[in-house]
Amino acid sequence: MKKALRHILAWGIGIIWVLPFVGIVMASIRPETEVAYGWWIFEEFSPTINNYIEVLVRTSIPLLRPLFNSFYVSILGSIIPMILGMFAGYAFARDKIPFKRTIIVMLLSLMAIPLQMISVPIFKIMNSLNLLDTFTSVIIMNTATALPWVIFFMMNFIKAQPIEVEESAKIDGASSFQIVLHIVFPQAIPALISVFTLQFVWCWVDFFLPLIFLYTPEKYVSVQVIPMLRGQFVADWGLLSAAAVLVTAVPFVLFMFLQKYYIKGSVGWIVEK
Amino acid sequence: MRKDTLLFISPALLIVLIFLIIPIFQSLYLSFLSDDGQFIGLKNYIDIFTDTRVINLSGFPKWPPLGALIHNFVWIAIHLPLTLSLGLFFALLLKNIKGATVIRTVIFLGMVVPMIVGGILGRFLFSQKAGMVSRFFRVIGVEQLDINWIAHPETALFALIFTSVWLWTGYCLVVYMAALTTIPQSYYEAAELDGAASVQKFRYITFPLLKPATGIIVIMTVIWETKLFDIVYSSTLGGPGRATNVMALEMYLTAFRYFEYGKGTAIATLLTMMTIIPIIFMVRASMKS
Numbered sequence A: 001m002k003k004a005l006r007h008i009l010a011w012g013i014g015i016i017w018v019l020p021f022v023g024i025v026m027a028s029i030r031p032e033t034e035v036a037y038g039w040w041i042f043e044e045f046s047p048t049i050n051n052y053i054e055v056l057v058r059t060s061i062p063l064l065r066p067l068f069n070s071f072y073v074s075i076l077g078s079i080i081p082m083i084l085g086m087f088a089g090y091a092f093a094r095d096k097i098p099f100k101r102t103i104i105v106m107l108l109s110l111m112a113i114p115l116q117m118i119s120v121p122i123f124k125i126m127n128s129l130n131l132l133d134t135f136t137s138v139i140i141m142n143t144a145t146a147l148p149w150v151i152f153f154m155m156n157f158i159k160a161q162p163i164e165v166e167e168s169a170k171i172d173g174a175s176s177f178q179i180v181l182h183i184v185f186p187q188a189i190p191a192l193i194s195v196f197t198l199q200f201v202w203c204w205v206d207f208f209l210p211l212i213f214l215y216t217p218e219k220y221v222s223v224q225v226i227p228m229l230r231g232q233f234v235a236d237w238g239l240l241s242a243a244a245v246l247v248t249a250v251p252f253v254l255f256m257f258l259q260k261y262y263i264k265g266s267v268g269w270i271v272e273k
Numbered sequence B: 001m002r003k004d005t006l007l008f009i010s011p012a013l014l015i016v017l018i019f020l021i022i023p024i025f026q027s028l029y030l031s032f033l034s035d036d037g038q039f040i041g042l043k044n045y046i047d048i049f050t051d052t053r054v055i056n057l058s059g060f061p062k063w064p065p066l067g068a069l070i071h072n073f074v075w076i077a078i079h080l081p082l083t084l085s086l087g088l089f090f091a092l093l094l095k096n097i098k099g100a101t102v103i104r105t106v107i108f109l110g111m112v113v114p115m116i117v118g119g120i121l122g123r124f125l126f127s128q129k130a131g132m133v134s135r136f137f138r139v140i141g142v143e144q145l146d147i148n149w150i151a152h153p154e155t156a157l158f159a160l161i162f163t164s165v166w167l168w169t170g171y172c173l174v175v176y177m178a179a180l181t182t183i184p185q186s187y188y189e190a191a192e193l194d195g196a197a198s199v200q201k202f203r204y205i206t207f208p209l210l211k212p213a214t215g216i217i218v219i220m221t222v223i224w225e226t227k228l229f230d231i232v233y234s235s236t237l238g239g240p241g242r243a244t245n246v247m248a249l250e251m252y253l254t255a256f257r258y259f260e261y262g263k264g265t266a267i268a269t270l271l272t273m274m275t276i277i278p279i280i281f282m283v284r285a286s287m288k289s
Helices: A002-029 A050-058 A064-094 A100-110 A115-128 A135-159 A164-171 A176-187 A189-205 A208-213 A222-229 A237-267 B003-030 B043-050 B068-093 B100-112 B115-125 B132-139 B153-180 B185-193 B198-209 B211-226 B230-235 B247-257 B261-288
Strands: none
Touching: A002 A050, A002 A237, A002 B068, A002 B100, A002 B115, A002 B132, A050 A237, A064 A100, A064 A135, A064 A176, A064 A189, A064 A222, A064 A237, A064 B003, A100 A135, A100 B003, A100 B261, A115 A135, A115 A208, A115 B003, A115 B247, A115 B261, A135 A189, A135 A208, A135 B003, A164 A176, A176 A189, A176 B003, A189 A222, A189 A237, A208 A222, A208 B247, A222 A237, A222 B115, A222 B230, A237 B100, A237 B115, A237 B153, B003 B261, B043 B261, B068 B153, B068 B211, B068 B247, B100 B153, B115 B153, B115 B230, B153 B211, B153 B230, B185 B198, B198 B211, B211 B261, B230 B247, B247 B261
């Protein structure tokens, strides 16, 4: 009896929890008149993909190009820290480094710094490097903010791997670079997938960096466009929700396929079932 | 240090140094300057604390607008306990339920929703005719809340807070679920042999052993909340009448819209101060392992 109650409660909560998502999808595929008084009213139901077509190609800021821009920025903003972080993580895991503890503490502390803290100086730096209004500036900053946690994450992962394989390779005369490439990297693939999943999503959803660095419409990223679709007093919910669905779909899909890696990335590989 | 080691860590550490560490100190320095570059010490900070955009205590307690700083604290005060308890509650509830994976995934999805979209969702959910929340309150008879929450200063902030709770609970669930798996089943079995009821099992086994997880969640949540920006930007831009202003947004407006760089960096420094205590705990906890 108690079991049944728990099931009902759990499923009830599940349904309530998913309703906002359902609502926004409904608003995106049904004409405004149908959802103006509540999307749960199904007297008339005439789904249409008009809103999607409209928001992708016909509005003043079509969403199609920004979606590609988001991909570009997110992929580079993930792969670069992955590579740099893996090599640095290996060095922190296996090699002697002066002041290693201090550097690690510093890296950890950096993780929590709000972007706003560095926003004015990095704006000036990018300006002097002529990198304003370029994807490069966003990618560099995504990399810079990713490196502290990626290095720490990879360091812990590599430390947990048996060192014997690397040591015998060293005895055989392998260089550090070869060791990383042929031993550490294959072992670290699960960790790297975690890093990629988390970092890609982080880059995709980031709004502040594009806000201060990207100004020409061809360079806007997808999240940046959404507030621009919202009018001050009148909201075209059809367009807004279609845009919201499109922009959220990408991290959703990534999450659905790589859920295990995303979660391990969030809580660490230390906690094993 | 070996040459290889130096080669491996240099690119990463150089990027961090040039684009993260040095800017932090540059910001700090800027916060002590006036807008035309004169050194004015703590004047920017004093200005901030007396600015009603940041702290507005006239006629306290009353409804928002109460100033950006107060809004951040209100947000933490409501959001943290709610997400913590909901995360724990769901982690326990969804143990051994058929189809729990589906339900859990739905709750997890909140973690990957862009906060910009979160703002849009908030506006949608809490709007008067089209929104579920307003309709719910009408159905249960609380007519005063059958309004467009975002348009009223008294309720706008809370609409955003509840939306962020819905989105952030997924993270708490993830951490608690992982932590629950580390509690050996044998503890519960031994307790059952001694005749312990469920409540006692929770109070004496589960809850104490979850303290580290709770600690992690508190730290990460507080840090996340000081950075709240997107959700406010896309839903209200701090309005109506600054009723949803938060420190990160105030910093952006001050520095990038009003061009008051000294004051802006001072706000940013204050924001960073708010994260110092969680950071200290986080570093200590991470260094233990």
